[in-house]
Amino acid sequence: MSDYLKYAVKNLFRNKFRTFLTIIGIAIGVCSVIIIGSISDMGKSAINSELNSLGIGALTIETDKRVTDMELSENDLQVIQSTDKVTKAVPIMLEYTNAYTRNLVLNSAVWGIDSGAKQIFSLQLLYGRLIGKADVGASENVCVVDKVFAQQTYKRTNIVGKAIKIRLGGSDEEFKIIGVVNSGGNMLQSLLSSYIPTFVYVPYTSLQKAAGKQSFDQIALQVADSSAIDAVAKNVIRRLEQATGYKEIYKTQNIAGQKDKLNNLLSIISYVLSAIAAISLIVAGLSIMTVMLVSVNERTREIGIKKAIGARRVTIMSEFILEAFAISILGSLIGSVIGLLLSLLGFFFMNITPIINIPLLLICIGFAIVNGTIFGVYPAAQASKLNPVDALRTE
Incomplete structure (x- = not known):
């Protein structure tokens, strides 16, 4: 496994610029989801603070103007x-x-x-x-x-x-x-x-x-x-x-209940926006597949040599899957750091106590890694299926 990791990291730097662009694509997707989640948390915190500061008691009583003028x-x-x-x-x-x-x-x-x-x-x-x-x-x-x-x-x-x-x-x-x-x-x-x-x-x-x-x-x-x-x-x-x-002319308003409804609405909006941002992670996964397919094409002769001296299909697949995994985890970590820093700056400028949504962060990183790794499976399978004789003929 240590050899697989060593070769995977080594191969990432064969085309530094291409690898960099792929990592940045994943980082942007992860960063977007984290920032949207933080904006939602920031909005909830600010609105709850404002509603609490407005006071107006816990409960208000009034007559229903739709049914009476009293x-x-x-x-x-x-x-x-x-x-x-x-x-x-x-x-x-x-x-x-x-x-x-x-x-x-x-x-x-x-x-x-x-x-x-x-x-x-x-x-x-x-x-x-x-x-x-x-x-x-x-x-x-x-x-x-x-x-x-x-x-x-x-x-x-x-x-x-x-x-x-x-x-x-x-x-x-x-x-x-x-x-x-x-x-x-x-x-x-x-x-x-x-x-x-x-x-x-x-x-x-x-x-x-x-x-x-x-x-x-x-x-x-x-x-x-x-x-x-x-x-x-x-x-x-x-x-x-x-x-x-008089019956059914009085109504009450629970300020806390209204706040809960507003929080639920903000959560739904946050989920929708996060789902839209997550599409960029899928696009980034497709870019990983494209890069890995190009890499397989470029390294056809190398793969043929490895298979000719005894490398098994699982060895070739593992090497390429680990490359996809390495790209995914690097992009996820970079995106997470940037997203957290931008979110903390937002909390600072809005003068709101910082809120770090750990579950969202872990889910986002996990989804990006799994997504990128899955998209690396097809190129890895294609590489492992190469016939050693045909691969060695490739110029």
Whole structure:
């Protein structure tokens, strides 16, 4: 076996450039699959981090607008707050509108929140203060903006004390900025600023006053036991239906469940793209077959001499199969190293903790080696079948 390996490696360098191109073809295929897998892992990590940072509790309750015009009320809030295993419930109002400042118009999601919303939303205070009970009780026109809003309007993060106008209820209402927060979603907002709005938080009573209503759009709640979210959701709906007498008008949204669905979608996309990239490995395998057939043709006389002095068919086959194996493993290792380095650079620039998908790496290397070796079997068989007399006649 050591002799087979020695001759296989020696024969690889007979035509260095041709061998190099074949190895590079395999390396590109392996590198492509690893990079696609890493992009998928990177996307999952980034999106999960952003969804977690957005907060919005573990569960939200709202009425189904497809079947009713009813909205949630204070009585509904009290029913939810008294439900077993619900640790916190806060009213939420949401208005997608425009905010004006310094002759700039920003597409904004204006959240009407309670003073205890920090326990539901992920609001990391950077400057100023958050909305308090007094602000909610007096329906004050004060607001908290996220870091992206501050940077887009004033090119700095601390804009406490500034005033903005928000279009609410058909008119422009002026609000004083009392705080700046890192509210989550900043990465997505930065990358997709044309599609993802900036966040502005106001007392929900102020939003109610501007809209002229006493109801809520949603109620967000925290659950004591995350494993019992579905059971709590069913219990909340059951109690709301008992309290109001209305059936099938309430619905819940499990934020964790939505995240799982998104992860599954990303996985499917990753598998499809990886399969497409794997086609390049099959093409590289065909190139190995072509190179090996050319090598057999070039070494016909050598094969004839070996068979004339007693070399068996299995000896000739083993030599050529080991050459295909050597090309495959060199290409796989080079592609893996390059793919991992590029992936790590991507994680670094995206400021995401590196994730190395070991199973994907091993499967990719194994497939490339097996694929290349299999494509080397036919040329090896052709070489082993050569008649020594005919081979020796070859010039």
